[in-house]
Amino acid sequence: MAEEKRVVLKNIGITDPESIDDYIAAGGYSAFRKALAMDGPGLIDNLIESGLRGRGGAGFSAGLKNRFTSEACLSCENRYVVCNADEGEPGTYKDRIIMENDPHIYLEGMVIAAWAIKATKGFVYIRGEYGLSIRRTQMAVNDMRKYGFLGNDILGSGFSFDIEIKKGAGSYLCGEELTLLESLEGKRGYPRIKPPFPAEKGLWGSPTLINNVETLACLPSIISNGARWYKSMGTEKSPGTKVFTISGPVKRPGYYEVEMGTTLRSLIFDFAGGMQDGKSFRAAILGGAAGTFVDDSMLDTGMGFDLLKEKGATLGSGAIIVMDKSMSVWEMLNSILRFFEHESCGKCVPCRAGSKHLLLLMEEIKKSGNGKEALNARLIRQAEIMEKTSLCPLGQSHIMPIRTAVRYFPDLQ
């Protein structure tokens, strides 16, 4: 049987998530000590060299993001690190697994990043429904303070930094980085216009590094083992490992950490054990609601940012939602569009009106016997307009599942 390659999840099932001593005994915080002996720019070069790309979905170079934030507004008094733990993409639960089972690994990544960019304060923004993640992170932060990994003059380095936890309260949109900052500041979750990017003007207008939980959880291993080691895993353009979460009618739905470039077939049929008895594979949605449909012609494609992009698909958050032949593509797409309509904040017209219009078109498609082609074209056209004119990534996302559902399953049955 195929084996996982655990980097981010290496301590899961081995250490007690509520014990900092356990984490330290497993080698924890040695990467942070090593980082403290390096200078910020050197650390950031290391991250750039490793090729690590953001695990929240966009896949931007984590090292470059660090560099931009560290070099922005040198006269600014404050500089922040924010951990985006507002996981809400349908089909995605990797961050919850990390926070519940090994909170120190991503918090160690966070203090490493903070040192690299000389941040003055850090925030973890966790969705309110993740009670256990919140509790375990709070416990870990308290222990970090006790052990001198947070606070004034950390481990005698002269560097001072602390982390505060902020709870979300039920809004998918707040997982979008600029909206998250609005919410973190205590406001309604309305998106900001981009640019300026958060690296330049983020939290309270100061340079802010925003990283996903899984991205931060990669940092300790990269610093400990070196950029070359990290690059030896995965593919050329998507190095390292990735945590995938597989759901739907497979035998073993769950989370699997494998090297980037592992095929979709291997993930579904080896790791997740294949389809449940009596069911056969029809489609998968990669990357969640803001993701793409694929059919069996894509099963041998490697799961990497560029490998998928070349074929018009997306890796996104690493969600793999599997559908069997008894399931309707129309039902799935409609459910995705209903989800977006529910989560649209209403600030900009294209998304507010467009997401409702798409649902009306879906009803028309359901009723029409023949002549779906013209309706499909209207569906795509509407979503394209939204993609071009919406204020934030939410309104720009509808096109991905729509275009790919129509591409692979034009009758939308």
Next chain:
Amino acid sequence: MDIQKILERHSPEPDNMLNILHDLQDANLQNYLPEESLRQVARYLNTTLSAVYGVVNYYTMFSTKPRGKYIIRLCQSPVCHLMGSETVLESVKKLLGVELDEPAADGLFSLELSECLGICDVAPAMMIGEDIYGHLSEANISKIISEIREKEMSANSSK
């Protein structure tokens, strides 16, 4: 419940609004934020009631209406939908004799639909308070609900 005490766990900065609202709602026996609490939040954070209300009203986890002691959040997002959450919803409604977003007559349960709760590996799934329940079917839902009811009854009778 001493609202002032809860407020003072946080410094009176605007960015503490959400954490404060969570704490107040958690401490409220009916899981909601009465207008008087919101007024106190506004005074504490030196802002207006409308500003506080605007925040409360945006986020789905906050409620300005009384709810049951246990909030059932049934996931309706794509994965759970595909795995049969609509059937589950009907079963829960029937079992509790409630409609969505209204507390049950005994004040014990409120039923709400929720977007993805990140427990898709056990879809269709729901949360009751902070507890996760997956692989839902008519049979196991009935068991889950009656266990909570029994727990409540024995807690009441031992008082």
